[in-house]
Amino acid sequence: MTFWSGTVAAESILLRFTEGEGTADLDAYLRAGGYQAARTALTTLAPESVIDIVEQSGLRGKGGAGFPTGRKWKFIPKGAPVKYVVVNGDEAEPCTFKDHLLLERAPHLLLEGIIITAYAVGAQRAYVYVRREGYLARERLEQAVAAAEQRGFLGDKIFGTGFSLQVVVHTGAGAYIAGEETALLESLEGRRAMPRARPPFPAVAGLYGKPTVINNVETLCHVPAVIRLGPEAYSALGPPALFSVSGHVRRPGVYELPLGTRMREMIDQAGGLRPGRRFKAAFPGGSSSAILTEAHLDVPMDYEPLQQAGSMLGSASLIVMDDTACIVRTVARGVDFYKEESCGKCTPCREGTVWLSQIFERILGGRGRMEDLDLLAHISGGLKGGTCFCLLGESVPPSLEASLRHFRHEYEHHIRTGRCDVDDAVGAAAGVA
Amino acid sequence: MPLVAEAQERIRALADRYEHRQSALLPALFVAQEAAGYLPSETLAEVARLLELPLSEVTSVASFYRLYFLEPVGRHLILLCTNLACALNGSEAIGRHLEERLGIGFGQTTPDGAFTLRASECLAACALAPMMMVDRERFGPLTPAGVDDVLERHRGR
Ligand SMILES: Cc1cc2nc3c(=O)[nH]c(=O)nc-3n(C[C@H](O)[C@H](O)[C@H](O)COP(=O)(O)O)c2cc1C
Ligand code: SF4
Ligand code: FES
Numbered sequence: 270m271t272f273w274s275g276t277v278a279a280e281s282i283l284l285r286f287t288e289g290e291g292t293a294d295l296d297a298y299l300r301a302g303g304y305q306a307a308r309t310a311l312t313t314l315a316p317e318s319v320i321d322i323v324e325q326s327g328l329r330g331k332g333g334a335g336f337p338t339g340r341k342w343k344f345i346p347k348g349a350p351v352k353y354v355v356v357n358g359d360e361a362e363p364c365t366f367k368d369h370l371l372l373e374r375a376p377h378l379l380l381e382g383i384i385i386t387a388y389a390v391g392a393q394r395a396y397v398y399v400r401r402e403g404y405l406a407r408e409r410l411e412q413a414v415a416a417a418e419q420r421g422f423l424g425d426k427i428f429g430t431g432f433s434l435q436v437v438v439h440t441g442a443g444a445y446i447a448g449e450e451t452a453l454l455e456s457l458e459g460r461r462a463m464p465r466a467r468p469p470f471p472a473v474a475g476l477y478g479k480p481t482v483i484n485n486v487e488t489l490c491h492v493p494a495v496i497r498l499g500p501e502a503y504s505a506l507g508p509p510a511l512f513s514v515s516g517h518v519r520r521p522g523v524y525e526l527p528l529g530t531r532m533r534e535m536i537d538q539a540g541g542l543r544p545g546r547r548f549k550a551a552f553p554g555g556s557s558s559a560i561l562t563e564a565h566l567d568v569p570m571d572y573e574p575l576q577q578a579g580s581m582l583g584s585a586s587l588i589v590m591d592d593t594a595c596i597v598r599t600v601a602r603g604v605d606f607y608k609e610e611s612c613g614k615c616t617p618c619r620e621g622t623v624w625l626s627q628i629f630e631r632i633l634g635g636r637g638r639m640e641d642l643d644l645l646a647h648i649s650g651g652l653k654g655g656t657c658f659c660l661l662g663e664s665v666p667p668s669l670e671a672s673l674r675h676f677r678h679e680y681e682h683h684i685r686t687g688r689c690d691v692d693d694a695v696g697a698a699a700g701v702a
Numbered sequence: 703m704p705l706v707a708e709a710q711e712r713i714r715a716l717a718d719r720y721e722h723r724q725s726a727l728l729p730a731l732f733v734a735q736e737a738a739g740y741l742p743s744e745t746l747a748e749v750a751r752l753l754e755l756p757l758s759e760v761t762s763v764a765s766f767y768r769l770y771f772l773e774p775v776g777r778h779l780i781l782l783c784t785n786l787a788c789a790l791n792g793s794e795a796i797g798r799h800l801e802e803r804l805g806i807g808f809g810q811t812t813p814d815g816a817f818t819l820r821a822s823e824c825l826a827a828c829a830l831a832p833m834m835m836v837d838r839e840r841f842g843p844l845t846p847a848g849v850d851d852v853l854e855r856h857r858g859r
Pocket of ligand 1: 329331335358450484485486659
């Protein structure tokens with residue numbers, strides 16, 4: 270099952286635990302140096318020092334928002350008697366697949382990250398929320414929890430210290446919105462996954478109203494390396510990040526590369542384009558990031574540079590499109606996703622995505638009108654600027670508006686001729702969506 | 703038909719795993735669904751009783767999430783991913799092939815009760831694009847011949 274991780278660099282801190290057979294087996298993980306960082310943290314560092322080290326490392330959340338992890342942990346009130354760690358393994362953002370690789374092949378790496386995190390914030394219980402379809406991920410993680418309990422890495426008095434921790438693996442039930450952190454908490458409490466109002470933030474009143482740290486699977490998998498290497502050596506590695514590379518590349522997969530690697534190089538690492546094809550466009554950070562074009566191939570894949578380029582790093586999911594991709598159909602598919610997954614709580618998102626979807630259907634069905642382009646832009650505008658209750662609604666405009674800006678001619682061609690210019694140019698058999 | 707004793711027992715045990723009973727609802731509904739095949743209203747009522755929750759709450763949760771079945775489904779659930787990476791790699795053609803081979807459309811179940819076919823959003827396995835899940839297993843990158851092979855292996859089961 271080596272199908273989706275890329276080449277592993279010598280200084281790898283994450284994929285070295287997933288390559289080959291992986292380290293789902295506890296002894297394999299120990300042989301790879303596993304649980305040393307947790308032991309060091311629990312037996313030689315004060316909880317506050319752990320948080321300081323994580324903050325100094327510059328580690329930022331890998332779930333999409335990129336919030337500094339150490340700073341998030343500092344929001345947890347010190348004196349509270351009950352606190353929780355909740356791990357976000359929902360991973361339903363289109364074309365993101367790094368967390369499932371980690372869950373399936375390196376579940377102990379996550380557990381070690383959880384132990385250190387729980388120790389740092391003073392939580393005695395952690396919940397890992399994995400989407401329903403992650404059967405193998407949950408199975409491996411549950412086996413890992415059982416094995417770690419047996420060896421005294423979880424449970425009472427870990428490493429002979431006074432610290433105890435219980436980890437519970439939980440299942441989702443099929444809803445993208447459950448990945449949004451407050452909706453996830455609702456879901457974990459056994460309700461419909463609908464976002465909660467903030468404030469209060471989960472750090473103050475999260476699961477069952479108690480202070481709760483919520484982090485993404487990959488984020489917590491970085492934590493053992495941060496402790497092992499120290500903040501300077503860790504950040505000197507790039508810092509490293511996992512990129513899910515998919516679409517029209519020859520070797521789609523998860524790649525561990527320094528933040529700031531250029532899009533061009535990332536595509537090369539993933540085997541390059543298929544023979545005879547040309548690069549057309551890419552989403553750098555999942556379907557909610559604005560589409561970039563050839564002009565952006567040298568933009569460093571990092572938070573600020575991508576923002577300056579009008580897009581974002583998001584979940585670091587690079588979706589590559591070559592010249593066989595119809596931009597209109599691709600964006601329409603993205604809009605459809607948000608329409609399907611809107612939780613229905615607020616009107617701009619619930620209704621706006623339906624209207625957009627109808628307009629796309631009209632255009633793709635050869636019944637479009639030029640005014641439809643203004644209509645698309647107008648409805649898209651209505652989803653921005655805080656009209657939506659959560660970020661799902663706001664995820665629609667970036668790629669839609671970027672496509673209207675960079676690929677307006679494709680929309681116009683569809684409307685004018687009722688045909689797809691890409692189909693006409695490369696033939697319908699060329700693997701077009 | 704009431705749930706078998708083993709399923710009832712598992713649901714009660716789930717409630718003990720959480721500090722708040724209602725947290726057991728999502729996993730409990732899957733236990734019930736696996737035991738009963740789907741979630742008819744009498745089964746929802748039984749889950750509500752076992753977890754001591756209002757039936758309205760149980761029904762509202764079961765109807766919110768995509769992977770609870772309020773209507774009967776086939777023995778095997780096919781989830782064909784139609785999201786971006788899979789779409790860019792030809793999932794539409796694979797979808798047409800599936801419909802043709804199974805003789806049904808998306809959202810339908812074959813008359814022999816073997817398969818239910820559904821389109822799915824991204825299944826976090828985009829390196830396998832185009833891919834599908836059949837029950838708990840992933841298959842991809844799919845070709846028409848590969849699809850036939852997977853169907854053949856599941857049909858009798
Ligand atoms: C609609 C929506 C879906 C999200 N889905 C996920 C997800 O599947 N996994 C994830 O880790 N974060 C997801 N997030 C981000 C979470 O809300 C949250 O920021 C994250 O879990 C925090 O962890 P981090 O700081 O470690 O990134 C989503 C956010 C939104 C608005
Ligand atoms: S923006 Fe969409 S997903 Fe978010 S709360 Fe509103 S309706 Fe629900
Ligand atoms: S797009 Fe098909 S598995 Fe992700």
